[in-house]
Amino acid sequence: MGVSTSSPEKGISVLTVDVPPVNALPVDGWFALADAVRSAGRDPRTRCVLLTAEGRGFNAGVDIKEIQGRGRSALVGANRGCFEAFAAVYECEVPVIAVVHGFCLGGGIGLVGNADVIVASEDAVFGLPELDRGALGAATHLARLVPQHLMRALYYTSRTVTAAELHAHGAVWRVVPRDALRAAALDLAREIAAKDGELLRLAKAAINGIDPVDVRRSYRFEQGFTFEADVSGVADRVRDTFGGERDGSRRE
Structure with a gap:
């Protein structure tokens, strides 16, 4: 369990998150993921990173129960951990492909929104249920996936969108059956990894450098x-109504 790294083919590094039951990461998990991404990017042998997950879905965001149990220290830790993990994906020295199945919620949007490419399975859904869970954040990353007005509607309602819908907006590279997901992601990674490694790193830096945001x-x-929502008590009021729904399956 946790974050593991493998290299199935030359030039390709696969990072796999496995935190049952739904890949809702605790504070330490976000920092571990950030370290794994940065380490993979620093390796001169790596030309492409695949960010994958085991289990029922790609990512269900932060561990709400940890925040409820530990209070403000866990909130600060989660904020810092998410910040580091999202930044690590964005700043990885080589292209990062997010390989998404099932649900991609909350912090998962931060990861895929900062990735270079997204390959998703047909059952993948994406959303920010933050307002339902006493939190805010990752609108920055959702805005990289959909147009501005759609981002706002999704954010205010906590609704999800499908991989097919994101593909129609140009945010997802390919949508494939679940059993073909890994092969599709490896095909793309293989094509990227065939390029000159030094030039790929220059290309990643150049593209990040012209980003408008x-x-x-x-x-x-x-x-x-x-943090303001937490200090004011609004977050606790909303979290107290948050039940056991953590599998990301709800569609509105």
Whole structure:
């Protein structure tokens, strides 16, 4: 369990998250993921990173129960951990492909929104249920996946969108049956990894350099409002109504 790294083929590093039951990461898990991504990107042998997950879904965000149990220290830790993990994906020295199945919620949006490419299975759904869970954040990353007005509607309603819908908006590279997901992701990674390694790293730096939005600064701004919601008591009021629904299966 946790975050593991493998290299199935030359130039390709696969990072796999496995935190049962739904890959809702605790504070330490976000930092571990950030370290794994940065380590893979620093390895001169790596030309492409696949970010994958085991289990029922790709990512269900932060561990709400940990925040409820540990209070403000866990909230601060989760904020910092998410910030580091999202930044690690964005700043990885080589392209990162997010390989998404099942649900991709909350912090999962931060990961895929900062990835270079998304390959998803037909059963994948994406959303930010933050307002239902006493939190804010990752609108920065959702805005990288869908147009501005759709992002706002999704954010305010906590609704999800399918992989097919994101494909129609150009955010998802390919949508494939679940049993073909890994092969499709490896096909793309193999094509990328065939390029010159040094030139790939220059290309990643150049593309990040022309990004119209500073994702680190934008997300950090959002996090300030998450903390304000906690200090004011609004977050606790909403979290107290949060039940056992953590599998990301709800569609509105």
